Amino acid sequence: MQNPASLSGKVIIVTGAAQGIGKALSDHALAMGASIAAVDLMADTLKQSFADAPSDRVRTFAGDVTDDDFVAHVVEQTDRELGGLHGLLNNAGIVRAAMITDMTSAQWQSVIDVNLTGAFKCLQAVGRHLVQKAKAGDTNPGSIVNVSSDAGRRGTFGQINYGAAKAGVLGLTMSAAREWGRFNINVNSVCYGLVETAMTETIRQEKFRGRYLESIPLNRFSTPEDVAPATCFLLSDAASYITGQHLAIDGGFHITA
Template sequence: MTHPASLDNKAILVTGAARGIGKALADHAIRMGARIVAVDIDGDALEESFAGHDAGTVRRYAGNITDEDFVARVVDDAAAAFGGIDGLVNNAGIVRAAMITDMKRDQWQAVIDVNLTGVFVCLQAVGRHMIARAKAGAANPGSIVNISSDAGRRGTFGQINYGAAKSGVLGLTMSAAREWGRYNINVNSVCYGLVETAMTETIREEKFRHRYLDAIPLGRFSAPEEIAPATCFFLSDAASYITGQHIAIDGGFHITA
């Protein structure tokens, strides 16, 4: 009997897959039996990260997720290769830190473009594919997980662009869940706290480290590998009756004042 949380034979599209959280998510999904559509703007990193996998397990696509034509081509090509796309993890993101009064318009726009508009572009393209599957008779056309952040629920310091984008992701999640529930498409978001990646390196330095650790009930930052299993759960059949939810995977950070 297949475990309900298995991802066996599911084709999962992961954005920002070449490193950090995206790589950990893709690796865990592969261990759970999935085939991966790995998307990242850094083609060299993508090739290096998945060098040990053939095209039957991982298909690699280098490009910008804000480019609608690129994303549409990825969805069409991967769906043809794998017989459909069963899941999407909208993970790709960037940071451009600055205090509100010092933030330049290009810093604001760059983060909004990738972290919010890019999420929409991928959500839309994969959603169209899943709706077509539903109309063709698929009982379980697919599941989508949008990666948000506690910054989108609590606000953040020195990254108003990031906080605004991640808050917007929560709105995208709820709207898509409402529209696509009739097709049995599940759309949820997960809100991470402080994960040990290159993007959080500055705030994990000694100057800020204890301020954040003191606010995490579990008293530690998480490794990417620690948040991957709970995230991938929402792509599995075990989560078939969960939609429109925002689940914190943050060691309790969101509950502290």
């Protein structure tokens, strides 16, 4: 019996793929049999991260997820060069921390642009492609997973821009799931807690570490490798009847008061 969580034969776009969570998602998808289009703004890091990846199953695209032309190019070239397109791991994101009273318009807008508008543009472009597949007769056109955060469900401290953007991603997920359900396109989100990446380095310092760990029932921060398997599962055929959901992969952080 084939592993129902296999991604064999699927072609997946992964945004923010050069490092951290995006790299772990890419590595796991590859291990589960997928081919991937790895997207990131950091061209040199992207190239280095995938230097040893199988050339027949990986393409890299350096560019900005807020650029409509770039995103459309990624979708078109992925389909052409990898022989199809079946899914999206909508992961690209940035942080620009500041307290509410000190946050500048530039800090606010940059995070909204990448984490929410960029997520929408990627969802829209991949969704258009999957809808076309469905209208052409494909009964299993593909799936989309948007990376949100517990910050979008519980609020956050010193990152109101990030919390607002990630709350918006939950809305993107539910709306797209409703619109595209009739095409058998699954759209879900994942909500991470505190993952050990460069983006969370400040709040994992000794000054804050104990307070945050007390809020996590599993009493540890997660690694990118912790969150990748469950995230990729939502792209597999084993998740074919799951849509419009927000899966918390956070060690229980969302259930604590």
